[in-house]
Amino acid sequence: MWKKVILALLGVGIVYVGVVLGFMYSGARAIPASNPDTIVILGSKVIDDPARPMPVLQERLDASILFIEGHESAKVIVSGGQGEDETVSEASVMKDYLVEHGIEASRIEIEDKSMRTDENLANSKAEFELGKTVIVTSDYHLYRALMLANRQNIDATGLPAKTQFGALVKGVPREILSITYAWLFDW
Numbered sequence: 493m494w495k496k497v498i499l500a501l502l503g504v505g506i507v508y509v510g511v512v513l514g515f516m517y518s519g520a521r522a523i524p525a526s527n528p529d530t531i532v533i534l535g536s537k538v539i540d541d542p543a544r545p546m547p548v549l550q551e552r553l554d555a556s557i558l559f560i561e562g563h564e565s566a567k568v569i570v571s572g573g574q575g576e577d578e579t580v581s582e583a584s585v586m587k588d589y590l591v592e593h594g595i596e597a598s599r600i601e602i603e604d605k606s607m608r609t610d611e612n613l614a615n616s617k618a619e620f621e622l623g624k625t626v627i628v629t630s631d632y633h634l635y636r637a638l639m640l641a642n643r644q645n646i647d648a649t650g651l652p653a654k655t656q657f658g659a660l661v662k663g664v665p666r667e668i669l670s671i672t673y674a675w676l677f678d679w
Contacts, residue, residue, distance in 0.1 A: 512668050519635025522650035524559065528566045529623030531556060531651075534612050534637060535572015535582030536630075543578065543585045548630055548659050553589050555653035556628040560595055568595065569620055571603040571612040609633070609670075610640045610678050617646055630655045632664050636671050640678055 533556050536549035545553060560568055568590070572582025581604035591597045603619055606612040609629075616622065624647050629637050631652035641648035655663065 509668060512671050513664075515635050515671065516632050516664070516667060519633075519638060519650065520631035520652050522634050522638065522652055524626040524651040525624050525649040527624065528563060528626040528649075530569060530620065530625045531560055531563065531566050532569045532571055532612070532616050532622070532625055532627050532648075533586060534609060534627065534629040534633070535570070535586060535606075537575070538578050538580070538582050538585045541579045543580045545582075545585055545589055547656060548663065549582065549586070550589070551655060551659075552628055552630060552653040553586060553593075555651060557590065557593050557595065559626070559628070559651055560590070560599075566626075567601060567620070568599050569601045569603055569616050569622075571606055571616050573605050573607045573611075575607070609637055610644075610674070613637070613641050613644050613646060617644060622646055625649075626651050628653060630659075630663065632660060632667050636667065636674050640674060643679060 533552055537546045538544060539546055570583045570586035572586065574581040583602045583604040587600045587602055590600055601620055603616045606615045627637050627641060627648050628651045631654055634650040634652045638648055638650050
């Protein structure tokens with residue numbers, strides 16, 4: 493009897509993970525709007541002192557640079573607060589990185605209070621006029637970011653940043669849990 497219950501629960505769990513992975517894959521295939529008013533780049537961990545982006549954040553920033561350069565009229569918002577183990581805000585490191593890579597500082601706005609994806613979007617919407625928005629984040633994270641943007645009535649499409657395999661090993665299981673949490677509680 494217990495064996496059947498355990499096998500049934502395991503089967504349901506595997507199916508559930510497969511469904512969530514399917515949603516994550518759909519987000520990873522997002523196509524950004526061709527004429528955005530705003531480009532919002534979501535933060536991720538920074539390390540060291542002086543601070544620098546971790547590889548996941550650097551992937552997001554690198555993916556955004558060509559898109560920013562190709563959309564001169566779009567304003568850029570970098571969004572990310574300062575965690576307890578970070579020496580400065582993610583947003584400040586993001587702005588510095590973009591400026592070092594040729595993006596004009598005057599085009600970049602900073603939102604540096606948020607600690608979670610829903611806060612990134614809510615705070616950006618509260619502080620700035622977004623209009624048609626392109627959200628730049630990791631490919632595996634884009635489904636949830638777009639879902640949360642939709643719930644906040646943000647007119648958003650996405651630009652997925654390709655994530656290296658090593659980061660996927662840690663990021664995907666965490667994202668499965670985060671999507672579950674968002675489905676249940678981030679309303």
